[in-house]
Amino acid sequence: MSYHIVVCAGIVPDPLQSLEPVMGPNGPGLKNEMMLPAVLDPWAGHALFEAAHLAAGHAGSRVWLASLAPKAKLQQVMMTVAQKVPFELVAIDGPASGFTDAAAAAAALADAIAAIPGLDRSKLLLFGGWESASRAAGATLQMIGERLAITDQFQGVDSLTIRPDGTFEILERIEGGRHQVSTCAGAPAVLGWATGHLHEPANNPQLGMTNMRTLMPSLQKARPAAVPMGGTFSAAAVPSQRRETRVVKDLSPDAIAEEIVEWIRQ
Amino acid sequence: MDSTVSILVLAHVEPDGALARPALETFTAGADLAKQLGAPFVVGLVGTDTASAASIAAGCGAARVLMVNGAAFAQARYATDAAAAEAIARASGAEIILAAGTSRWMRVLAGVAERLGGCIDTHITRVVAESGTVSIARWYYRQRIEGVTSRTARPWIMAIEPGTHEAFAGAAGDVTAEPVAVSLPELRSEVTGVRSPASGEQTIRPDAALLLVAGAGWTKKQADGETHVPEAESLILGCLRASQASLGGSKSLVDLSGEGQAVLPFMTHLNQIGQTGSSPRHRKGLATCCHGEEPHVVGWRFITERRAVNLNANCGWAQGKTDVLYVADAFEVMRKVNEKLGKASEDRPREAGRS
Ligand SMILES: Cc1cc2nc3c(=O)[nH]c(=O)nc-3n(C[C@H](O)[C@H](O)[C@H](O)COP(=O)(O)OP(=O)(O)OC[C@H]3O[C@@H](n4cnc5c(N)ncnc54)[C@H](O)[C@@H]3O)c2cc1C
Numbered sequence: 001m002s003y004h005i006v007v008c009a010g011i012v013p014d015p016l017q018s019l020e021p022v023m024g025p026n027g028p029g030l031k032n033e034m035m036l037p038a039v040l041d042p043w044a045g046h047a048l049f050e051a052a053h054l055a056a057g058h059a060g061s062r063v064w065l066a067s068l069a070p071k072a073k074l075q076q077v078m079m080t081v082a083q084k085v086p087f088e089l090v091a092i093d094g095p096a097s098g099f100t101d102a103a104a105a106a107a108a109l110a111d112a113i114a115a116i117p118g119l120d121r122s123k124l125l126l127f128g129g130w131e132s133a134s135r136a137a138g139a140t141l142q143m144i145g146e147r148l149a150i151t152d153q154f155q156g157v158d159s160l161t162i163r164p165d166g167t168f169e170i171l172e173r174i175e176g177g178r179h180q181v182s183t184c185a186g187a188p189a190v191l192g193w194a195t196g197h198l199h200e201p202a203n204n205p206q207l208g209m210t211n212m213r214t215l216m217p218s219l220q221k222a223r224p225a226a227v228p229m230g231g232t233f234s235a236a237a238v239p240s241q242r243r244e245t246r247v248v249k250d251l252s253p254d255a256i257a258e259e260i261v262e263w264i265r266q
Numbered sequence: 267m268d269s270t271v272s273i274l275v276l277a278h279v280e281p282d283g284a285l286a287r288p289a290l291e292t293f294t295a296g297a298d299l300a301k302q303l304g305a306p307f308v309v310g311l312v313g314t315d316t317a318s319a320a321s322i323a324a325g326c327g328a329a330r331v332l333m334v335n336g337a338a339f340a341q342a343r344y345a346t347d348a349a350a351a352e353a354i355a356r357a358s359g360a361e362i363i364l365a366a367g368t369s370r371w372m373r374v375l376a377g378v379a380e381r382l383g384g385c386i387d388t389h390i391t392r393v394v395a396e397s398g399t400v401s402i403a404r405w406y407y408r409q410r411i412e413g414v415t416s417r418t419a420r421p422w423i424m425a426i427e428p429g430t431h432e433a434f435a436g437a438a439g440d441v442t443a444e445p446v447a448v449s450l451p452e453l454r455s456e457v458t459g460v461r462s463p464a465s466g467e468q469t470i471r472p473d474a475a476l477l478l479v480a481g482a483g484w485t486k487k488q489a490d491g492e493t494h495v496p497e498a499e500s501l502i503l504g505c506l507r508a509s510q511a512s513l514g515g516s517k518s519l520v521d522l523s524g525e526g527q528a529v530l531p532f533m534t535h536l537n538q539i540g541q542t543g544s545s546p547r548h549r550k551g552l553a554t555c556c557h558g559e560e561p562h563v564v565g566w567r568f569i570t571e572r573r574a575v576n577l578n579a580n581c582g583w584a585q586g587k588t589d590v591l592y593v594a595d596a597f598e599v600m601r602k603v604n605e606k607l608g609k610a611s612e613d614r615p616r617e618a619g620r621s
Contacts, residue, residue, distance in 0.1 A: 013407070015541050015561055021411050028413060042542055098406045099413065102376065103385060133408050133542070137388045139376035146380040152455045153344040155373045158535075171461065174369040177470025177536040179461045180342060185454035195535040230387070231415035234401060238411055241567070242586045247579060249593045256592045257602030260552065260573065264476055264509055264607070 001166050002060030003187060004120050005051040006113050007087070008128035008141060009044030011069045011077045011096050013037070015133065021236040027229035028099050028236035038073050038096070040081050043129025047193035049201060050160065051127050052085030058162075064116060066090040066109055071222045078215050083208035084201045089215045090116060091222035098134030101230040106143030108225035113148065121148070123187050130155045130173075130192035135230070138192065145190035153190040154182065160191060272308060273300040274360030276351055277323075278370050279313030281340060285322060287473065288366035290433035292426045293326045295393055296364045297434070300327070302395040305362075308332065310354035312347065314340045316443065324439030331443040332357055338450065341457040342370040344377070346450060351378045353448040360421060362400065364393070367425040375423050384421035391430045408541045409564040428472070429547030429568070467532050469506060469513040476511035477548040477569060478502070479539065481583075482518040483555025483576070483596065485529045494597065495529055501600040502554075503532070508607035512548065514539035514565060516556045539565035554596040558583035575599050 013019060013036040020031040030036065040048070048065060055061035064087060067074055071093040078089065092112050094105075113119070113126075126148065128141040138155060145153050156173030163169060166186050171179040173194050248256065275296035277289040285293075293309070300307035309323035311333045320331045334350040351374060355363055365371045367388055379386035391412075392403040401416035402424060462468065484498035506513055513533075515523075520538040522529045539545060540562045551569035558565075559582050566572055572588040574581060575596045584591035592599065 015408075016559075018561060019407055019410050021413075028411075030407075098411075101385070103380065106380070134406070136406060136408050137376070137386075138372055139379070139386055139388060142374070142376035143380040146377045151345045151348065151451050153348075153373065153377065156369060172369070172373075173536060174342075174460065175472055176468065177463055177534075180369070180457060181459045181461055182343070182455055182457045184456075189455075229415075231385075231417040233413055233415045236406070236411055236413040243572070243589055245585055245588055246590045247584075247593065248590060249579065251592070251594070253594055253598035254602050256575070256594055256599050257606055259590075260575075260592075260599070260603050261606040263571075263573065264550070264552075264603075 001162070002058050002123060003054060003125050004062050004123040005055060005125045005127055006064045006066055006116070007044065007048045007051045008066045008109055008126070008144065009048055010041045010067060010132055010134060011038040011073060012041045012133040014039050020238065023236065027233040029097055033097070034070070034073070038077050040077055041129055041132050041134070043131060043193055043195070045200070046196045046198070047127040047129055047191070048087065049085060049198045050193060050196045052087065053198055054160070063087040064090050066092070066113055068092040068094045068105055068108055068225060068227070069096040070094070071219050075219050078219070079208070080203070082211035082215055083203040083205055086207060086211060089218040091218050092225050093222040094225035094227050096134065098132070098136065099229055099233065099236065100135070100227040102135060102137055102139035103143055104227045106140045106147065108227060109140070110144045110147035112223070113144065121188060124148070124150070125187050126150060126190045128192055130157065130194050141190055141192045148188070150188045150190050152184050152188070155192040156194045157191045158194050158196055271303055271305045271362060272358065272360045273303070273305050274308045274310055274355060274358045274363045276310045276312070276354060276363060276365040276371070277319065278347070278368070279311055279316050279319045281314070283315040283318050285319050286368070287433050288368050288428035290435070291428060291431040292364050292366040293323065293434040294431045295426050297327050299362070299364070299393050299395060299400070303398065303400070308358045308360060310358060311443070312339050312350045312354070320441055320443040321438035322434070324441035325437050326434045328441065330358070331441045332446050333443045334446050334448050338453070342373065343455055343457055344374055345453055345455060348374040348377050348381070349448045349450050351375070352381050353446050355382055355421060357446045363421055363423045365423070365425055367427050372425060375425050379423045382421050384423060385417050385419040386423040386425070387415070388425035389427045390424050391427050393424060409545045409567045410541070410561070463532065463534060463536070467503060469532050470536060471510065471512040472546060474510055474512040475549045476509055477514050477546060477551040478505055478509070478511040479514040479516070479551060479553040479556055479565065480519060480530070480533070481516040481554065481556025482522060483557070485519065485522060488597065489595070497597065499530055501597065501604060502530070504604040505600055505607070508604055512546065513537055514546065516540065516558060517542060517562065553583050553588065554600065556583045557581055563587055
């Protein structure tokens with residue numbers, strides 16, 4: 001059994017950066033957005049590592065990374081990501097902003113995926129993160145799935161096991177720190193990944209060189225996509241969260257425990 | 267006021283016929299919005315046994331109750347849930363559709379919006395109607411920026427973040443629920459069960475009043491130059507058992523566990539809170555042995571009252587972020603806390619498999 005795995009992954013500001021929203025004529029954006037260092041969206045990144053792992057274990061499988069992002073920034077991020085795992089890039093030139101509409105982003109991605117030469121839709125596994133670190137809505141993948149007529153969808157996936165008969169066992173995060181277990185007849189399916197179980201692969205410069213050979217042409221021919229804002233914004237702000245902290249230094253552990261227990265019981 | 271708008275609240279019914287708290291919270295949100303807009307309020311129910319949920323919906327003021335019943339809808343499965351939600355949405359003709367942001371609805375609502383040719387917002391914390399214009403508040407960039415937006419496209423699906431509204435608790439009413447027919451695609455997936463964490467100990471309790479946050483400090487060398495991981499484990503689990511708190515972990519601590527080191531086996535990625543983890547809502551939070559850096563302290567965002575225990579008075583989870591910082595040894599403090607909570611955990615055997 002082989003799979004055609006398309007991983008949808010955007011790019012997001014490096015989580016260590018402080019973010020400040022600014023209102024523009026069409027809606028909010030981030031201050032110095034184009035200057036902020038970017039990384040591959042973390043949960044989607046896990047999806048990419050899972051995809052590569054799955055492809056490595058199933059001869060004849062292929063992995064594409066579909067990304068809607070400003071192409072210059074995407075190229076920067078690809079310099080590192082290309083060193084992690086083998087994949088072919090499907091680049092779409094458009095905003096990476098979290099304030100844009102999921103449906104329009106999904107439409108652009110679905111069109112690009114449908115146009116991938118050689119993609120066998122009966123083998124398609126559509127991967128991505130269950131939520132992005134930008135819009136953080138958990139909406140885009142479902143919409144792409146619908147556009148590609150895939151009605152077996154899973155979100156918050158931590159594990160995909162392919163059983164000897166080719167059927168899947170999938171674990172999805174549900175409330176209370178538990179997993180829902182499902183079986184699925186096989187591809188096509190949509191899987192929005194949470195953390196999964198794989199570690200981020202170490203950088204492999206040689207792999208990076210190989211990937212870059214197909215990456216650069218894909219970036220060059222990235223089609224532009226217009227993605228409007230997710231509605232009309234009346235506000236976007238980082239609420240002030242400073243508290244007056246009472247620092248308690250000279251109490252005995254017993255007295256502190258007394259205070260804490262009293263507070264817990266309130 | 268826009269009297270042509272109608273409001274639909276979608277709810278899935280639990281296996282025992284009850285409505286879970288997030289559904290009841292969404293009833294409140296939907297009924298309030300309908301009142302503000304002077305719009306009719308419709309409830310759509312999905313599950314096997316929807317009778318008692320229908321009476322609650324009527325009690326909450328639902329003018330109509332639509333239902334999709336049947337064994338196929340007992341499962342939280344995309345194909346069936348999306349079809350049920352789509353059928354109810356079409357039957358209701360509603361322009362604004364609210365549903366709780368449970369794992370079950372979050373799996374399908376965006377797909378349903380796509381089918382209906384509508385739009386969606388998720389993780390909504392507030393819905394307001396002003397002069398007939400509806401807007402919502404939600405967080406962008408993983409709880410770091412709060413935005414308020416409104417949309418003209420309809421239908422507009424709104425997934426309401428659990429824990430943000432009062433749960434409806436009024437009396438039940440009378441209503442004749444209307445069945446809605448659903449055409450299902452070929453079913454290729456099946457839910458076969460639920461798996462609890464490998465340690466067998468339940469550590470995540472979304473409804474708990476208290477969130478206990480543990481940081482990597484629990485696994486580090488202490489004043490005597492040694493680590494005390496087994497004691498850390500029994501102190502943390504002891505506190506969870508005695509207080510019925512939910513457990514959160516910093517990224518550093520959770521990553522340690524993932525790397526297979528002999529540290530806190532019950533701590534998994536599901537416990538991680540913060541920017542790249544979850545941001546649970548609890549009334550109180552107690553952080554122990556956590557440090558944290560500015561962008562990641564969003565793990566505190568939705569915790570109302572916060573306290574921290576740290577040896578370091580400059581702790582980043584504390585300064586300007588907690589109400590009280592106790593500068594003290596968490597091992598000593600938690601030992602006493604557990605004693606006072608009535609259950610001295612350190613001399614109890616570990617109760618793997620029981621919680
Ligand atoms: C891209 C990225 C994303 C991140 N996302 C997240 C996230 O989502 N969530 C998150 O939590 N972090 C996140 N982080 C990491 C975050 O910035 C902090 O580094 C991390 O939370 C610190 O973890 P810690 O407090 O467990 O460990 P440490 O920084 O090692 O702190 C340990 C603390 O324990 C205290 N301590 C030790 N012994 C005792 C004792 N006996 N009594 C009392 N106190 C004691 C020490 O004083 C110290 O303050 C992220 C980092 C990056 C780079």
